[in-house]
Amino acid sequence: MNYSKDQNSPACYRKTYCTMDWWTKVLEGSSSRGHYPGRYGEDRYWDEPRRSVDDLSDFDNEEIECAIALSLSEEDQKGKKVIEEDNESELSEEYYKPHQPEEDVTAQLEEDEQLAKAIQESLSLESPPRAQYDGGNLVPPYPFSSGNRICAGCNTEIGHGQFLSCMGGVWHPDCFCCNACNLPIADYEFSMSGNRPYHKSCYRKQHHPRCDVCNKFIPTNSAGLIEYRAHPFWLQKYCPSHERDTTPRCCSCERMEPRDTRYISLDDGRKLCLECLDSAIMDTHECQPLYFEIREFYEGLNMKVEQEIPLLLVERPALNEAMEGEKNGHHHLPETRGLCLSEEQTVTTVLRRPRIGAGYRFIDIRTEPYRLSRRCEVTAILILYGLPRLLTGSILAHEMMHAWLRLKGYPNLRPEVEEGICQVLAHMWLDSEIYSSSGGEGASSSSSPSSKKGPRSDSEKKLGEFFKHQIESDTSPAYGEGFRIGNKAVLKYGLRTTLDHIQMTGTFPV
Numbered sequence: 001m002n003y004s005k006d007q008n009s010p011a012c013y014r015k016t017y018c019t020m021d022w023w024t025k026v027l028e029g030s031s032s033r034g035h036y037p038g039r040y041g042e043d044r045y046w047d048e049p050r051r052s053v054d055d056l057s058d059f060d061n062e063e064i065e066c067a068i069a070l071s072l073s074e075e076d077q078k079g080k081k082v083i084e085e086d087n088e089s090e091l092s093e094e095y096y097k098p099h100q101p102e103e104d105v106t107a108q109l110e111e112d113e114q115l116a117k118a119i120q121e122s123l124s125l126e127s128p129p130r131a132q133y134d135g136g137n138l139v140p141p142y143p144f145s146s147g148n149r150i151c152a153g154c155n156t157e158i159g160h161g162q163f164l165s166c167m168g169g170v171w172h173p174d175c176f177c178c179n180a181c182n183l184p185i186a187d188y189e190f191s192m193s194g195n196r197p198y199h200k201s202c203y204r205k206q207h208h209p210r211c212d213v214c215n216k217f218i219p220t221n222s223a224g225l226i227e228y229r230a231h232p233f234w235l236q237k238y239c240p241s242h243e244r245d246t247t248p249r250c251c252s253c254e255r256m257e258p259r260d261t262r263y264i265s266l267d268d269g270r271k272l273c274l275e276c277l278d279s280a281i282m283d284t285h286e287c288q289p290l291y292f293e294i295r296e297f298y299e300g301l302n303m304k305v306e307q308e309i310p311l312l313l314v315e316r317p318a319l320n321e322a323m324e325g326e327k328n329g330h331h332h333l334p335e336t337r338g339l340c341l342s343e344e345q346t347v348t349t350v351l352r353r354p355r356i357g358a359g360y361r362f363i364d365i366r367t368e369p370y371r372l373s374r375r376c377e378v379t380a381i382l383i384l385y386g387l388p389r390l391l392t393g394s395i396l397a398h399e400m401m402h403a404w405l406r407l408k409g410y411p412n413l414r415p416e417v418e419e420g421i422c423q424v425l426a427h428m429w430l431d432s433e434i435y436s437s438s439g440g441e442g443a444s445s446s447s448s449p450s451s452k453k454g455p456r457s458d459s460e461k462k463l464g465e466f467f468k469h470q471i472e473s474d475t476s477p478a479y480g481e482g483f484r485i486g487n488k489a490v491l492k493y494g495l496r497t498t499l500d501h502i503q504m505t506g507t508f509p510v
Helices: 010-014 017-029 058-077 102-122 200-207 284-300 316-324 389-407 415-434 458-473 477-493 495-505
Strands: 002-004 033-037 043-047 130-133 137-139 163-166 169-171 189-193 196-198 311-314 338-341 346-352 355-357 361-363 366-371 380-384
Touching: 189 200, 196 200, 284 311, 284 346, 284 389, 284 415, 311 316, 311 346, 316 338, 316 346, 316 380, 338 389, 380 389, 389 415, 389 458, 415 458, 415 477, 415 495, 458 477, 477 495
Parallel strands: 130 189, 311 380
Antiparallel strands: 002 163, 033 043, 130 137, 163 169, 189 196, 338 380, 346 366, 355 361
C-alpha cells in the first residue's frame, strides 16, 4: 500500500512556469526555509525539507531553464526590474509594478501561496506502507499519478491530495477499509484473505484459530505454520502443548478440560465433565433400572437371559483386581470399563452415590464387599461407576452378550469374533436409544423415574453419537475390526443367522 502525491502530472509545473523558476531557485539557495516579500512588505516563512534542483531530471532542468528565460523576457516587456544579489545563501527579487492594479497583485500572491504549499506537500511524503497477503507475502508499493484516476472504493475521481495504490487500483484513504470492522486501513501493513483487506489485528481475530482449552491464539511452530490438534468427533481444537502439560480429559467423552471450566474429580483419579455428569450413574442401586432395560432389550431380540446375574458398579481399582482374578475373557486396553465374570471371588461394589465436596471432588463414597458364588457359567457383571447413562448401557449390553454366549454354550471363540459380536449388540442398543423418543426397540415400559426414559436431550443424543463413533472407529483388531466384520454380516444375513453360523463354525458368515 503506497501513500503518494501527484508528482508526475506535467500540468502542475507548466501552469505557472513564471513563478516556478523563482521558487526553485529559492529552494536551491536556502538551507531549510524560503521567503518572499509580502503584500505590505512583511516576510512570510514556511518550513521546507532540504532539496536541490540537482535532484530533478535533465528534462525537468531544461524545461525550468526555458521557463526562467521566458519569465525574464516577460518581466522586461512589462517594465519590471529584476535585481539579483550575489549572495548565494539567500536570493530575493523586487518587483516594480507601477501600472499593475492591486487586485492583480493579490491574485498573484494567492497563486504563489498555493503553489508553495503544493511544492511543500510534494516534498514531505510519508514512507509507503506495505501490504501483507495471507501469511506475510509483501507486495512492493508503486507510485501512481492521481490525475484522472478513479477511486476503486467510491468510483469518484481522485484529486491532488493523498491517495493509496494497492490491490491493483487507487483509493481515497477513507475508502480503503477493513472487511471486518469497516474502518479505514492506515497501518503500515495490512492482511488479505479472498481479495479482501483487513487490519492485521482484525484478520488475526477473525481467521487465526484459538485454542478451545486455553482460549489463546494457537502459536506457530518452528516452521512458521499454525499447528494444532483436534478431536476427530468433537472437533475441539487445542495447542499441541496441552497433550504434554497434564491437561485432564473427561474419562467418558475424551474432551479436554477448558481453563474456564472445572471438571469433577472422582476418587479413583478420573475426571468427569459436567455434561457427562448430568446423566452419570453413580452406584449399584441406581443402575438396576438400566439393567432391567437391557435385559428386556435382549428379550425383544429373542435372546432372553434366563439366569439372574448380579450387576455391580465398582471403582477402577476393584475392576482391575477382578480382571486379574479372571481366567477367561478378553480385555480392552488401555482401560477396561466392564467385565463378565465366571470365577468365584469377592468384589468391592459402590453402595451409595458420592456427593460433590470442596475442590470439585466426589466425597463420602460408600463401598462394601460382595462375595460372588458360582451358580452358572457367569458369576457377575461389573461396570465402572460414574459414567453417563448411554455409555453405561452400551458397556452393559456388551457384557450381557458375553454372558448370553456362555450361557447358551457357545464354544471358545477367537477374540475378534466374540468381542466383535458383543460390540455389534452394544451398537444396536445405542441405536435404539438415540433414534426412538420412547427408548427404542426392546426398551423397558417401566415408569420408574430412575430409568430416565423419554425423549433424549440434544446433548445426550450427541453423547450417544459419540459412543457409537467410538465403536465404529476403534482401531484394535478384536474390538474394532471384529465389530466391522460382524456388523457387515448382521446387516447382510440378520442377527439370528449370524449367531447360528458363529455357533457352528466359530466365524462370521462371509
